[in-house]
Amino acid sequence: MNYENIAVSTEGNTTVITITRPQALNALNAATITELGNILDKLDGDASCRAIIITGSGEKSFVAGADIKEFSDFGAVQAEELARNGQRTLFNKVENMTKPVIAAVNGFALGGGLELAMACHIRYASENARLGLPEVTLGLIPGYGGTQRLPKLVGKGLANELIFSAKMINATRAKEIGLVNEVFTLEDLLPKSLELAATIASNSPMAIAEAINAVNLSDTDRGYEAEIKSFGLLFEKNDKKEGVTAFLEKRKPNF
Template structure:
């Protein structure tokens, strides 16, 4: 399908979603959320797609936040609906995608932008990136999963500091606390992200899909039992047979 606020490219087993609203620093409005959600659905159905990258257009901003103009006059009921629809239609969908989603954070990742990056399975950032959750400066709190995903990534104390202070942190600081995996010069970011994506794309898509589901149950009562079940399930699938055969025959597997 065609999109207005995002660009969708396919490249040798990886697909790149570029949020394309540079005039508003790629802020998330309802239409953009809907288009990213549709693209995730589309790519999860494509067997040829193994890994998804999400990034922003330009060198200034990944996503500078939600488009405040859209909800400035909302009341309690409409605000709850906004948060619930956003989480269900996009942020949770990314986290539970059957294919790995990597955020290439190219600049500002604030509010909903940081929440979008945190919903992804892996985060690479450019050296100029600034990350934060400034919602309390508006009399609000993060509404797209920020209060839940940030403590899982950096711990409760640091999450509280970032949320309560509303301060932006540098990409290097984000790496030090585990919020992003790696930091690169802006001109290398997408290349390095694609490099990782291609490495992942050569591995078993069946195993990776199960791994996503298992890791998402980290630190829950069901985590270990789910891992055991998925480990067993994979023994009856073709990827395990190909992987083990390739190992024994000293060749690269063809998944």
């Protein structure tokens, strides 16, 4: 399938998705959201793909936000549908993928861009990254999950501060508060993301999928039960048999 707003490449068992709208600082328009949702659907069913990296083209921006001109004249009903469709088509889909998704944040991650990064399971950032949710400066609030995911990552107080003030923070501060996992030079960002993806890809894909689900439920009253059920389920799977056998035979498992 040909895409107009994203580029897709493969490195071993890792698929790299690059948003290619540098003229708009990779802002998320409706077409880009649709394309991202489509490729994620395809990859979720592709056994050869063990991990996914999402990044932006160029050296300035991961995703600078949503494409405001597309919805500047919307009313309440249209705006609600925009948020609901975006979350269903992309943001919730990223969070609930059965394969780990790593955000390689290579510059501005603002508004919908930060919301996309937060939907990913892991976030690496370059030293030039700037992150924030500026929606209140437009008389709005985040609409793609920002008010829900940010408190889970950094705590309610810091989330309130960032959302209410609309200020940007740098990558160092983002790591200090737990918003990103690691910070690298721009040159090292993608190689380090690929290195992590390769490490993850060497592990059991069945176990990773169950772990994603259990972690996603960790802040609900269903989290412990999900962990118990997944733990038991995996005992019947070939990956568990191979992993335990390899351990006992003192060799690397072949998942």
